[in-house]
Amino acid sequence: MNSVSSKIKNISNLEYKEKKFEYWGPTPDESRKLMVNKSHALKDKTMTLKDAVAKHVRNGINLGIGGFVNTRVPVAIIHEIIRHGATDLTLSFQSNSICPELLAGAMILDPDRVSIKRVELAWWGYEIIGIAPMVRYLATNGIIEMDDYTNYGMSVRFKAASMGIPFIPVRDHGGSDMELVNRGKMIECPFTGKNVYLLPACHPDVGIVHTSAADVYGNARIFGAYCTCPEIAMAANATIMTTEKIIPTENIRSYPNLTEIPFPVVDTVTEVQYGAYPGASYGNYWFDMDHLKMFRSICEDFRKTGSKDALKKYYDEYIFGCENHDDFIDKIGYKTIKKLRDMDGGQPIILT
């Protein structure tokens, strides 16, 4: 038990069960060992997404999801994981919309194919488009276990893992109910003598990220907000990366400062144009509000009526009816993609 705490218990109204501390994925020591034993060769890591997912995604893993809400979300990888199947998942992310919703929908359709056990997160929703119906359904009914942090908290937990340290001190969470329910801990700072909150590092078994450009070795550039993609890639035992464009290593070496994810932490690279669709990718395309609304309303109908028909139709059409992401984008069609490219407005990115 904590010997030090804030005064949250003076105001908390909450009933919750005490959790015994454990890392919800690899421990820092396990993750270090794995990274040391990995090949650090500068070798071509390109493969199909199907092969990448088959190689790294197994039942029971902690899946770290990159992007932020509707931006640079690794949708192509999520579709492939759903086709491949993975049960008993722990999800870790800061804020996301369609990625966990897609996994949750797959779980509702066939829990033997995809299932989520628990989620360590800051936020799960669509922002302007509305609440996320699947998390409301699953969490409200106590079907999945939740572990709440702030956006900084989750981001910096990946960062601690990326730094190879077991925890990190932060100046938030304390004095809120998150202090009671999450796996952080209040201590007295050995230097200032004041209370400071510690968060455990978060090492996913598999990190999934979509980047703006990368070479075949996995050296990646990100334009627009980084979100927490560099930290997730660095923290994960294995990183599956999709990228809008594979660029020559020569270009990477011309501007090495632009590399946000270095090759040793990347396990597979797949060029997938529109790999974040219906999310946005800065410099390439804006998010598709209509498609997100359409999928959300299907999920909301399930939540309200319990009928899975429309949900099943969506998955049959857009996920199981597609071999890969190109097939999915084919179904979306040129006009929509063109509109989203125009909406992005050609934000400047550097590929040379």
Place this chain on the structure above:
Amino acid sequence: MSEYTPFEMIAFTGSRILEDEKIVFVGTGLPIIAAMHAQLTHAPNLYMIYEAGSLAPILDMGMPLSVGDTRAARKACYLKGLCGAFELTQRGCADYAFIGGAQVDMYGNICSTIEGKNYDKPGIRFPGSGGAGAMAANCEKTIAIMALEKRRFVKKLDFVTSIGFGDGSPDYREKAGVMGSGPYRIITNQALFGFDEETRRMSLLEVKPGRTPADIQELVDFELVIPPDVKDMVEPTDEDLRLLRDVIDAEGYFLKRVIKK
């Protein structure tokens, strides 16, 4: 003077509060609109932080629809990720947090995680803290938008997501390990609230013209501090409304939303 909607009043009031040459860490929706309005009127040198990672963007492609919108990165001075944005805050560069929430109590603590008492099986699960918990902890002053209803201005929160003054004790925030000075303003369409310096309790600063402090107290479940000099809220001019409706949120994404009961 033209008619204005509750959302327009909130956005305009938010704008009034923001000072020039400050940095505001904005949440999605009305906080962005308020900050854009301030930039176009009295605070041209007000800068925004967006939590996906941008500082001081120039929003010449239009209003970002969310804090993760790629448009929020447009022509920023500094563009990193969430760690970068929140570390600016933790370091002391963000003057204001501008957030929303589902419930608030008399000490400005805010809930946006669950409704109901049981964390493991709540009555309703909300999206969660997102950035709000970190913003309320470490931006210097917290501004929050809330609908003025008794079920939202409550005696006790179901879940404290974003720290305010806690139980009101002078060292609550220090014991919590957070650094910002805490709640500053709560904005609703009918009243503007501040916090009493001595007791740290929510106090009534301004009411919508035509309303009395007693009308406002009726809509709040705890006892407000009501000083003798409660002022009338300033109403938006035609020019303010033109900026809000035709320039900032011309598509009506936030200002034309229908309020759900």
